[in-house]
Amino acid sequence: MMFQLKDFDFKDKRVLLRVDFNVSLQNGKITDDTRIKAALPTIKQILAQQPKYLIIMSHLGRPNGKCVEDLRLDPVAYGLAELLHKPVIKFDEVYSDRVDNGTNNAQPGSVFMLENVQFHEGEKKKSDEMAKKLASYADYFVFDAFGQSHRDYTSISLIQKYIPSCIGLLMDKELENLQKVVDPQKPFMAIIGGAKADKIHVIKQFMNKADKILFGGTLANTFLLASSKNIGMSRYDVRSRDLAGEILRQSDHNLVMPTDAVVAKKIKQDAQAQTRDLKDIQDDEMIVDIGPKTIELYKKELANAKTIFWAGPIGVFEIEQFANGTKQIAEYLSRLNITTVIGGGDSAAAVVKYGLQDKMTHVSTGGGASLAVISGKEIPALAALQESYEKFKQ
Numbered sequence: 373m374m375f376q377l378k379d380f381d382f383k384d385k386r387v388l389l390r391v392d393f394n395v396s397l398q399n400g401k402i403t404d405d406t407r408i409k410a411a412l413p414t415i416k417q418i419l420a421q422q423p424k425y426l427i428i429m430s431h432l433g434r435p436n437g438k439c440v441e442d443l444r445l446d447p448v449a450y451g452l453a454e455l456l457h458k459p460v461i462k463f464d465e466v467y468s469d470r471v472d473n474g475t476n477n478a479q480p481g482s483v484f485m486l487e488n489v490q491f492h493e494g495e496k497k498k499s500d501e502m503a504k505k506l507a508s509y510a511d512y513f514v515f516d517a518f519g520q521s522h523r524d525y526t527s528i529s530l531i532q533k534y535i536p537s538c539i540g541l542l543m544d545k546e547l548e549n550l551q552k553v554v555d556p557q558k559p560f561m562a563i564i565g566g567a568k569a570d571k572i573h574v575i576k577q578f579m580n581k582a583d584k585i586l587f588g589g590t591l592a593n594t595f596l597l598a599s600s601k602n603i604g605m606s607r608y609d610v611r612s613r614d615l616a617g618e619i620l621r622q623s624d625h626n627l628v629m630p631t632d633a634v635v636a637k638k639i640k641q642d643a644q645a646q647t648r649d650l651k652d653i654q655d656d657e658m659i660v661d662i663g664p665k666t667i668e669l670y671k672k673e674l675a676n677a678k679t680i681f682w683a684g685p686i687g688v689f690e691i692e693q694f695a696n697g698t699k700q701i702a703e704y705l706s707r708l709n710i711t712t713v714i715g716g717g718d719s720a721a722a723v724v725k726y727g728l729q730d731k732m733t734h735v736s737t738g739g740g741a742s743l744a745v746i747s748g749k750e751i752p753a754l755a756a757l758q759e760s761y762e763k764f765k766q
Contacts, residue, residue: 374757375538375764377414380512382421386475388510389418389540390527392519392737393430393448400442402451406724407519410737412455414516414540415483419458425478427509428452428460429486429527430517437493449485460485466492467505475509489527502526507534513760516540519716519738521753522745529752532760539757542737549734550745553713556679558583563670563701565589566684566718566739572612574747575619579626583677586628586670588662588686588697595620595629601650604635604657628673632663634687634694645693661687662697671704680705683715683743685722698722706731715742 391411396403418426433443449462462485463471475484489495494502503526507513513531515521520528521543531537553560562578564571565588572594578585587595593608598616620627632650635657636643647663648654662670674680682705686697699722705712706728714720714732717739729735736742744751 373761373765374754375536375761376544377417377514377538377541380536380538382418382423382512384480385423385511386509387418387423387426387512387514388506388531388535389415389426389428389514390517390520390531391415391428391430391540392517393428393445393452394432394519395448395451397432397442397447400447402447404721404724405451405455406720407737408448408452408455410542411516411540414514414542415452415456417541418514419456419481419483422481424480425475425482425484427475427484427486429466429489429506431490431495431520431527432488433490435488435490437490437496439491440488443488443491445485445488452483452485456483458483463487466495467502467509471509495526498524498526498530500530503530504534507531510535513537514540515753515757516542517753518543518546518736519741521738521751522741522749524752529756532756533763535760536764537757537760539754543753546734546736546738546742547745549713550736550742552679552711552733553681553746554748556581556681557711558679559677560679560681561586561674561677563588563674563680563682563686564591564684565682565686565698566591571683571743572609572615572619574743577747579619579623582626584626584628584673586673587630589684591684592630592662593659595627596650599629602653602655603659604653604655605637606657606659628669630659630662630666631669632665633659634661634663634696636660636694639688639691639694641691643691643693660691660694667697667700670701674701674704674708677708677710679711679713680708681713681715681746682719683717683739685718689718689722689725699726702726702728713742715739715746 688694689698716736
């Protein structure tokens with residue numbers, strides 16, 4: 373059991389909210405505010421109850437316990453203020469006397485934003501001192517940072533120990549929609565791609581659940597190499613090669629690999645792309661996308677599905693001539709009248725890039741977090757919220 377937003381009366385109370393505003397920035401400007409907009413329902417519901425004040429905290433990038441000027445949250449505070457049509461007072465510290473004074477003298481209903489919580493070395497170290505200090509700013513803690521919920525950090529899984537804490541609306545929505553993949557309507561298909569091969573550790577979970585698993589990206593290259601296919605200079609994960617071979621030996625013909633590929637000699641905007649059958653890939657070429665035969669094969673497999681989960685783009689979709697596979701699969705999914713859940717990260721970015729997010733059942737705000745939930749791992753934020761419920765329930 374966990375407290376919900378509706379369980380707390382925030383009127384005249386001090387509220388601390390953890391969100392995931394780890395947005396993309398370019399030249400100090402937000403290029404994609406999807407994660408900020410996803411948290412707006414929770415923020416607006418808290419403010420509608422007229423709290424004494426609301427303090428928002430998030431991380432941005434990977435500053436690793438140091439102050440990095442380019443990773444300050446000033447652009448994020450400005451972007452949030454524009455969306456709320458309300459001032460957001462940004463502090464330059466995670467906590468300090470200045471934060472104490474600012475909150476003590478707050479006008480009713482004020483919205484504050486702390487500096488990037490990962491500027492403080494205590495964040496990743498699960499510092500009790502840091503957790504107690506942050507908790508001292510509030511009567512209630514609301515956790516709505518789904519994209520970080522699988523991390524075991526101070527602002528994610530320790531503050532709940534000190535004050536009554538509840539789950540936010542985004543977290544609730546994410547868990548409800550991911551349940552459709554945890555307990556899927558069959559036939560269930562999974563598409564696993566992306567630049568990272570770390571998803572290989574959840575493949576075993578999907579093997580027992582999915583009728584078919586379709587591969588793309590670095591993970592596909594790793595499996596192709598493990599099955600003695602020539603992948604030229606393509607990127608693959610050395611550490612996962614043996615595990616990929618073990619999975620291939622254990623699979624019951626439910627793993628679907630590319631049969632052809634788009635290749636190039638360099639991954640650049642001006643690179644020349646060619647389509648080749650796998651057996652014809654040259655030693656100096658890299659796989660950058662699935663080929664037309666594979667696209668049609670994948671569409672044929674997906675046509676039988678009632679539930680599809682997609683984690684990771686099929687190719688290097690950021691470069692136009694390498695994006696066809698990702699675009700074609702995204703457009704095909706958008707036309708299916710079934711449950712389609714996009715697992716955050718770059719696959720979500722691809723769906724948004726092609727303007728198809730509203731045609732999917734759910735587009736998650738957290739790639740790693742969605743995979744952790746689906747694979748049945750303990751989610752530190754949820755465990756902490758459950759403990760907080762037991763501690764503070766009447």
